[in-house]
Amino acid sequence: MTKNKGINWNFKHFSELSTLELYALAKIRMEVFIIEQDCIYLDLDDKDLEAHHIFATEDDKVIAYTRLLAKDVNYPQVSIGRVLVAESARGRNLGHELMTQTMQFSETIYGPTDIKISAQQHLSKFYEEHSFKVVTEMYLEDDIPHVGMLYSV
Numbered sequence: 080m081t082k083n084k085g086i087n088w089n090f091k092h093f094s095e096l097s098t099l100e101l102y103a104l105a106k107i108r109m110e111v112f113i114i115e116q117d118c119i120y121l122d123l124d125d126k127d128l129e130a131h132h133i134f135a136t137e138d139d140k141v142i143a144y145t146r147l148l149a150k151d152v153n154y155p156q157v158s159i160g161r162v163l164v165a166e167s168a169r170g171r172n173l174g175h176e177l178m179t180q181t182m183q184f185s186e187t188i189y190g191p192t193d194i195k196i197s198a199q200q201h202l203s204k205f206y207e208e209h210s211f212k213v214v215t216e217m218y219l220e221d222d223i224p225h226v227g228m229l230y231s232v
Contacts, residue, residue, distance in 0.1 A: 083171055087136045090184050093128050103141045104132060111163040118221045122161075126152055131188065133181045135173065142168035143177045147185055156195040156229070157185055178209045182230070191232040200224040 091100070108122050129152050135143040142165045148158045159181055164173045185194060198206050200217050206228050207213075215227035 083135075083137075083173060083176065085137055086142070086173075088180055089134050089136065090131060090180075092131050096132060100132075100134075104134060104144060107141045107144060107163065107165055108161060111165070112161070115166065116223070118223065120221045131184065133177070133184055135177065135180075137168070141165065143173045145177060145181045147181060147188075149189070150192075154195040156193040157189050158195045158197075159185070160196065162196075174205065175208065178206075182209065193232060194230040196228045196230075197225050198228045200226050203228065 089100075096104070105123060112118060112122055113120070126148060127146065130146040130148050133145045133147060134141050143163065145159050145162045148160065150157055152158070153160065159178075162174070162177065162181075164177065182194065185192070194211075195214075196206065196211060197220060198211070201224070203211075203213055203226055209230065211228040211230045213226045214229045217224050217226055219225070
């Protein structure tokens with residue numbers, strides 16, 4: 080995989096985020112999940128308080144993001160969610176780099192462990208490239224087709 084140059088990767092627990100970082104993360108999540116996907120829901124849930132936030136910045140702008148949750152916060156397994164790449168940064172393989180960074184960080188803090196995600200169904204092939212397997216039938220989450228997927232160690 081070609082690494083994107085000029086990108087700064089950040090790995091922070093919620094308690095380590097500055098107010099400016101928190102603002103930037105909330106803004107990009109709203110831009111992608113609420114505005115772009117035309118989906119009205121409460122994005123800032125209390126799970127953010129317990130999460131590690133993995134994000135890439137370029138020229139001081141957040142361009143990619145995920146959150147990592149410990150076991151038993153969302154699922155019995157560790158979980159990754161809110162996976163996004165800013166519209167302006169798409170087409171540069173950042174999604175794959177983001178997942179690789181997130182999974183490596185997960186292993187660093189939790190050790191080898193299963194990881195569960197709730198993936199938008201049309202992205203299941205993307206996650207399969209990171210060894211996730213579909214483990215549920217399609218279900219609607221915020222009126223968007225999703226599937227449960229599991230990465231097993």
